[in-house]
Amino acid sequence: MVRESDRDYIRKYLPSNKVEEGLRLLERGIAPQYIVGNVDFFGNLIEVNENVLIPRFETELLVEKVIHYVRKIFVTKLSELRIIDIGTGSGCIAISLKKELNSHVVGVDISSLALEVAKKNAINNSVSIDFIQSDIFSHVFSLFDVIISNPPYIRKDEEIDNMVYENEPHLALYAEEDGLYFYHQILKSASRYVKSKFLIAFEIGLNQGDEIIKMANRYLDNVNVIVEKDYSDRERFVFIYRD
Numbered sequence: 001m002v003r004e005s006d007r008d009y010i011r012k013y014l015p016s017n018k019v020e021e022g023l024r025l026l027e028r029g030i031a032p033q034y035i036v037g038n039v040d041f042f043g044n045l046i047e048v049n050e051n052v053l054i055p056r057f058e059t060e061l062l063v064e065k066v067i068h069y070v071r072k073i074f075v076t077k078l079s080e081l082r083i084i085d086i087g088t089g090s091g092c093i094a095i096s097l098k099k100e101l102n103s104h105v106v107g108v109d110i111s112s113l114a115l116e117v118a119k120k121n122a123i124n125n126s127v128s129i130d131f132i133q134s135d136i137f138s139h140v141f142s143l144f145d146v147i148i149s150n151p152p153y154i155r156k157d158e159e160i161d162n163m164v165y166e167n168e169p170h171l172a173l174y175a176e177e178d179g180l181y182f183y184h185q186i187l188k189s190a191s192r193y194v195k196s197k198f199l200i201a202f203e204i205g206l207n208q209g210d211e212i213i214k215m216a217n218r219y220l221d222n223v224n225v226i227v228e229k230d231y232s233d234r235e236r237f238v239f240i241y242r243d
Helices: 004-013 016-027 031-037 057-073 092-101 112-125 164-168 179-193 209-219
Strands: 038-041 045-048 082-086 104-109 130-133 146-147 192-203 224-229 235-242
Touching: 004 016, 004 031, 016 031, 031 038, 045 092, 045 112, 057 092, 057 146, 057 192, 057 235, 082 092, 092 104, 092 224, 104 112, 112 130, 146 179, 179 192, 179 209, 209 224, 209 235
Parallel strands: 082 104, 082 146, 104 130, 146 192
Antiparallel strands: 038 045, 192 235, 224 235
16 A cells, blocks of 8 residues: 555655656555655765665764764874775765765675666765775775674564565665674674774664674774664664774
């Protein structure tokens, strides 16, 4: 059943001569953001299609919080910082951080199709970002001040909204180990890719905070670990840093 809010989205963001066709596509189950073809993320116009996740408000909040932590932790020039966005997808996080901090930003993703979208978005938003096709760190050979990731974190057996399940790439949604696989993989290797002072920032799923705290303390020495909530008062972000 099509939600009225989705019909309103089509009417608001599509040109009037395309609304009728957009509503037909909506009735066929196509996500309204994919029909429109772009979303506003942190003030940037981000192109989206079926090869990338649709950016969410929660991820905008992640970006906002990362900017706060970066300015709190690092006293060096922000332009000298190196940031890596793991699982960059549409590039929305990488583009937003590049614009706000003017640091050196690298975006990695295992999907070549997602990277095509990210590269186009970087060009459209007039920013320079290094994009690398990589399975997490497999093709990464540098040290970074900041690691940020909104990885796949949904459990294989978890029920999700049908519109999400039918439209968005499962490669970017689901993860093994009860949704914790990518946090585990990133954190167990992170010490080889961060400088002495660093920030690691994650968006997380429901009830995953405690396990990620344990992982962080298992793999990284002398770190501060903070779990923060989203607009719905749910634990949604983990920040791990050494200052």
